[in-house]
Amino acid sequence: xxxxxxxxxxxxxxxxxxxxxxxxxxxxxxxxxxxxxxxxxxxxxxxxxxxxxxxxxxxxxxxxxxxxxxxxxxxxxxxxxxxxxxxxxxxxxxxxxxxxxxxxxxxxxxxxxxxxxxxxxxxxxxxxxxxxxxxxxxxxxxxxxxxxxxxxxxxxxxxxxxxxxxxxxxxxxxxxxxxxxxxxxxxxxxxxxxxxxxxxxxxxxxxxxxxxxxxxxxxxxxxxxxxxxxxxxxxxxxxxxxxxxxxxxxxxxxxxxxxxxxxxxxxxxxxxxxxxxxxxxxxxxxxxxx
Ligand code: SAM
Numbered sequence: 001x002x003x004x005x006x007x008x009x010x011x012x013x014x015x016x017x018x019x020x021x022x023x024x025x026x027x028x029x030x031x032x033x034x035x036x037x038x039x040x041x042x043x044x045x046x047x048x049x050x051x052x053x054x055x056x057x058x059x060x061x062x063x064x065x066x067x068x069x070x071x072x073x074x075x076x077x078x079x080x081x082x083x084x085x086x087x088x089x090x091x092x093x094x095x096x097x098x099x100x101x102x103x104x105x106x107x108x109x110x111x112x113x114x115x116x117x118x119x120x121x122x123x124x125x126x127x128x129x130x131x132x133x134x135x136x137x138x139x140x141x142x143x144x145x146x147x148x149x150x151x152x153x154x155x156x157x158x159x160x161x162x163x164x165x166x167x168x169x170x171x172x173x174x175x176x177x178x179x180x181x182x183x184x185x186x187x188x189x190x191x192x193x194x195x196x197x198x199x200x201x202x203x204x205x206x207x208x209x210x211x212x213x214x215x216x217x218x219x220x221x222x223x224x225x226x227x228x229x230x231x232x233x234x235x236x237x238x239x240x241x242x243x244x245x246x247x248x249x250x251x252x253x254x255x256x257x258x259x260x261x262x263x264x265x266x267x268x269x270x271x272x273x274x275x276x277x278x279x280x281x282x283x284x285x286x287x288x289x290x
Contacts, residue, residue: 026128
């Protein structure tokens, strides 16, 4: 039988199950099997891997993962697709589908219950674009024992997540993602590879989860808060952004002292600071803030 990710089979499956695409759930299904094989190969999925998939849709990517992985656990929010997936994925006995919003899943617990010692856990998905960032931040901040995350997303978001300092795309999202992972765009995917076609092009981002965060910070929450504040108004200097954000807690003179102690020039802009420099600043800041 032809792969699910073809125009003819996707149309036939949609018709047979009397289905329409739900735009509100980001339902743009992949119809190019080469792209899918590429995602699975970039993710380096093999028979020792347990794969968590977010949003299997009608099973286009799930099928290609199932051919290589030990087991795929797929979480789909749309109840209409559960019977469809049972049908389309019936040739594979290593797939389990759950009808659940991924944002509600306790993944730490899930992995403890479903993964044995020695098995590698990977996340592979063509993400629903309306919640790409919340899904990724959930995966990263829960400190899961996950080896890598290989995901398709809107091209612009992938660029922001993988941007270096002094790049127009560099911001608090780049720092949050790079704190936990090494990130790299491995492939651009044109909108013509989807049904229905989205308005934007896509990219596959490969995230390898670090065993330790990239930098040591005394107070993680303060670090991310400070980063956020530093990008408050991109064209303003660090000093002006931080002065504004912390006016109730820190006076101008103390702030000057903090910059001096951290050896950071207060007239720089947030977009020029590396993760290490932000860590330096946040660690000094931490001593002065209550
Ligand atoms: N994996 C399929 C493919 O590549 O063709 C479908 C990808 S489609 C871009 C995103 C899928 O995520 C849809 O099937 C949608 O119903 C599902 N989805 C949307 N929000 C979700 C959520 N919060 N939790 C789990 N699945 C979700």
